[in-house]
Amino acid sequence: MISVEEQLKSMKQQMIAKGYKSTVQREATMRVLLEHERDHMSAEDVYMRVKERFPEIGLATVYRTLELLTDLHLVEKMNFGDGVARFDLRTEGHMHMHHHMICSICGEVEEIQDDWLTELEQRVQQEYGFNVSDHRLDFIGTFSSCKHGDCRRHCENAS
Amino acid sequence: MISVEEQLKSMKQQMIAKGYKSTVQREATMRVLLEHERDHMSAEDVYMRVKERFPEIGLATVYRTLELLTDLHLVEKMNFGDGVARFDLRTEGHMHMHHHMICSICGEVEEIQDDWLTELEQRVQQEYGFNVSDHRLDFIGTFSSCKHGDCRRHCENAS
């Protein structure tokens, strides 16, 4: 398990290697992403968290940083159907995007870190001549726990 | 192969069965969707097509109709990462959403109509206690044809 500090260092190095500058605002934003790795935050969410420690930062800077990190393939910009983009850290050592389970009852998004699609990607190559570089797989449904009343998330649907 | 008229009739019936009214605006919108089944149009795209035949229609009506059709599970609202929602007809007889191949070169979106995920959905159920009702699977990559210069779509990247 790699530490937040090490990951941060690695992200900064990648940023610098591509000719971008390392700034305190970018570092603060990356730190928030690393410390809320599984939260699928919107830009506004990230902004509010960063502001706690760096109150002078502007919303546009957070947007620009998230866009940059997306370009560098360090985070993935996702859209789960509510009106906002959500940002999801790409795990070190996983070349492909992880999968998601989205609960229709509580809205919670959970991750599946394994890559289940290797075979299907070969099939896409063979049957359609399509060369896969990445993928997105979301399952929509319900967690057993939610269906039985003990929702794993604090929300109006939890019993 | 079921005809556009038959599909339209079926869609109208489902609409009426759920207590919604059948209007000329809704029919015109559904007709456009049926006649551009594989185009992944945005609301604005649909609006412009509908306007050709029904110039008085308002943009908000098209939005509302698309939302209604989404609620009825007759179309799927998708987001491919550009700023707009795209609407994709659900094929009659397919309970689950089809898969997509998205080309990084030309941006074209092609469909895979088979359902490749039955086994994985069982696995999600067993390993995570998550009961899948629907899914979304996108492959990002390149068509061999695009990579070799004869892009299948008229765009600036086509040779």
Add this chain to the structure above:
DNA sequence: TTATTAAATTATAATCATTCTAAATAAAGA
């Protein structure tokens, strides 16, 4: 260390997709 230069940030305005509002219209059933 300081000077230089290009990139980044700030604050704010602008944009653009989408949704809401109030008045007018039309569909479905009695």
Add this chain to the structure above:
DNA sequence: TCTTTATTTAGAATGATTATAATTTAATAA
């Protein structure tokens, strides 16, 4: 046909995201 209620229209409002211009800062070299 009449009545009721949903739907549509046109335009305003909203809200997420992006662009702008002036200012500041990071990286590099003298």
